[in-house]
Amino acid sequence: LAKTTQPISMDSYEGQEVNITCSHNNIATNDYITWYQQFPSQGPRFIIQGYKTKVTNEVASLFIPADRKSSTLSLPRVSLSDTAVYYCLVGEGRANFNKFYFGSGTKLNVKP
Amino acid sequence: EAQVTQNPRYLITVTGKKLTVTCSQNMNHEYMSWYRQDPGLGLRQIYYSMNVEVTDKGDVPEGYKVSRKEKRNFPLILESPSPNQTSLYFCASSFLTSGDSYEQYFGPGTRLTVT
Numbered sequence: 439l440a441k442t443t444q445p446i447s448m449d450s451y452e453g454q455e456v457n458i459t460c461s462h463n464n465i466a467t468n469d470y471i472t473w474y475q476q477f478p479s480q481g482p483r484f485i486i487q488g489y490k491t492k493v494t495n496e497v498a499s500l501f502i503p504a505d506r507k508s509s510t511l512s513l514p515r516v517s518l519s520d521t522a523v524y525y526c527l528v529g530e531g532r533a534n535f536n537k538f539y540f541g542s543g544t545k546l547n548v549k550p
Numbered sequence: 551e552a553q554v555t556q557n558p559r560y561l562i563t564v565t566g567k568k569l570t571v572t573c574s575q576n577m578n579h580e581y582m583s584w585y586r587q588d589p590g591l592g593l594r595q596i597y598y599s600m601n602v603e604v605t606d607k608g609d610v611p612e613g614y615k616v617s618r619k620e621k622r623n624f625p626l627i628l629e630s631p632s633p634n635q636t637s638l639y640f641c642a643s644s645f646l647t648s649g650d651s652y653e654q655y656f657g658p659g660t661r662l663t664v665t
Contacts, residue, residue: 470651481554481640481656482593489651525592538583538654539609540593 442526447545456513458544460526463507471502471509472527476543482525486511513546521548552577554657556641562663563631571626571660573641581644581652582624583608584616586637587659593640599624631664638662 443461450456462471470489474482486493488500488509499512513520523543554575563569575582583598585608595608599618613635615627624643628635641657 472651472653474654479638479659479661481642481659482654483656484653487647487651487653538595538598538652540585540595542590542592 441539442528442541444524444526444541444544446542447547449547449549450516451549452517453515456516456520456546456548458511458513458524458526458546459508460511461508462526462528465506465528469506469528471500471506473498473500473511474525474527474540476523476525482540485524516546516548518548518550520546522546552655554641554643554655556639556657556660558660559658560661562665564665565632566630569628569631569662571628571639571641571662573624573626573657574622575624575641575643575655576622577643577645577655578621579643579645579655580621581646582618583642583644583654584614584624584626585640585642586610586635587640588637596626596639631662633664636662636664 472487473485475485476482486498486500490502493500501510523545525540525543529538557572580601584596585593587593594610596614597608597616599605602618602621605616639660642654644652644654
């Protein structure tokens with residue numbers, strides 16, 4: 439099962455774009471890349487998911503290079519409410535339904 | 551409202567006293583899962599279930615049991631709780647998207663303390 443490596447923490451200021459990179463060197467062919475957001479004492483919340491290239495939704499963009507060994511979550515113009523822990527998750531494809539590995543996540547601190 | 555509910559939200563118990571944490575989802579999802587979260591360790595999967603009567607171990611199953619008799623419910627059972635099971639527990643349910651991948655919905659969490 440592919441494991442992930444993320445920075446433990448990051449600081450940013452309101453209005454800035456934040457990019458969080460996740461390394462997953464052992465990603466399998468059928469693995470998807472998913473990012474979740476978690477606030478203290480709450481369950482994680484799905485942000486975005488992708489398989490290759492670029493995916494964008496109303497809250498974030500996900501960039502995946504051709505070799506898929508890493509991915510970058512991009513949060514445009516962050517606000518104080520984006521302060522949370524962000525998890526990169528590899529797996530979750532139909533062929534890899536059995537185990538989801540979260541890792542330790544990146545704690546993002548947005549300052550005013 | 552689509553949601554995953556857990557009960558109780560907070561529980562303090564003593565070593566060896568059997569307990570059950572309930573989990574229920576109203577989204578008709580086939581896949582359900584239990585995680586525990588400890589400081590510095592992120593979320594670790596305990597057990598998962600692909601459908602009714604189909605369950606399997608995750609990364610940290612020791613000391614836990616689960617059952618899936620109905621699609622909507624997935625209770626977590628601690629037959630003989632120990633202090634090292636003090637943790638924050640999350641239940642999740644997921645569905646297979648049109649893109650052939652899973653998206654998980656998490657419950658609000660159950661904070662368990664075993665003394």
